[in-house]
Amino acid sequence: MTSMALAPRTALFLPASNPRAIAKARTLDCDMVILDLEDAVKPEDKDTAREAAVAAMAEGFGDRIAAIRINGADAAEHAADLAAAVASAAAVLVVPKVEDPATAARIAAAGKPILAMIETPAGVLAAAAIAALPGVAGLIAGTNDLKASLGIPSAAGRGGLSLALQTVVLAARAGGGWALDGVFNALADPEGLEAECREGRALGFDGKTLIHPGQIATAALAFAPTGDEIADARALLAAARGGAERFRDRMIEAMHVAQARLVLRRAGEPD
Incomplete structure (x- = not known):
């Protein structure tokens, strides 16, 4: 793994195609900002989002850790995303659906530390080898995709993910890197968010990935020492x-x- 700063308690995803969200992120009390080029961006907006992400990184996000989530290795935009993100001022790259050490090693060798998202059964089974690689700063549990790939109903709780989540934490710790929990989708359920954050901390995660600014305070408190x-x-x-x-x-x-x-x-x- 690559040694970095103290792991973030709160890592906020936001679309790189949304300039208002980017501007607002500079005022938020989160530890990490992740500009997304993948799922949050429409196909027709990918190129402009990439340019916007690079420009936003040049402006910076204060003392927040600044990251770009590129499109995955099998996406048409992957090569352009990787080249642009590596040349940018981003501190770290977030890579979706990492399933094998060879892919992670190739991307990390491009020049930026990476956070590998573990989102499939193959990724879970390879998590330890991925986390041990030079250039891998840690792992993110991609819980939405894990549920889908394991055939767990979207409305079900996280009980069916327990082995996968603990495997991600074990692999990250064995590799000496960060372990970040997956997102919580229900924006109008603060009690559910708090419960999931506390569960994540009890499992050993350092912090949680988030999809809305309204989730920051709850996650920050849950992952902070009492x-x-x-x-x-x-x-x-x-x-x-x-x-x-x-x-x-x-x-x-x-x-x-x-x-x-x-x-x-x-x-x-x-x-």
Whole structure:
């Protein structure tokens, strides 16, 4: 994998063909902006969207991580998207429907770190090999496409995805990269979004991909350390002296110290 900054809690997809959405993204409190050239863009708008994405990257998104989702390897626009995105100021490329390490390696070798979207059974089975590649910054669980390819009804919950989701997290962690959960489609269901975010965090995901600005605050809170976690991390670091030792009626060691430091980094505090 390629080492990058702290993983985003909130990664917002928006169409690169929508200039108003791009402008608004610069005012939003999200960690990552992903300009989409794939599913969110009509076929007749692909070329203008590509140009708009490059221009938007040149202008920048402040301290947000800026990414472009290119069209997949089997799409007619893939080569042009890849060349333009690599030449742009984007920090990372998001690649849809990655199913084999060879494809991921070829795209990463073009010159930008990539986030590989795992959206098919073949992708899940190859996830560990994909995540281990140089140039792969992490994985995104493409839950909508996974449901479709596995034959899970769209209205069903995520129970049928449990093995696939945990596999994505395991593969990302084994490769040392980020793990981002899939999108939540129901825009008028904030309780459902919160529940899915908390489930994602419990599975080990770093953050969640989003499709609407109204989802940012809920996801950011769900994936942030709680006040109790922050207080416990501070106390643990203050008490730790090295080796295995007792802290608040539990045993801790170097692993727990590293976890506490990560909690404080996530909270924006010095450790």
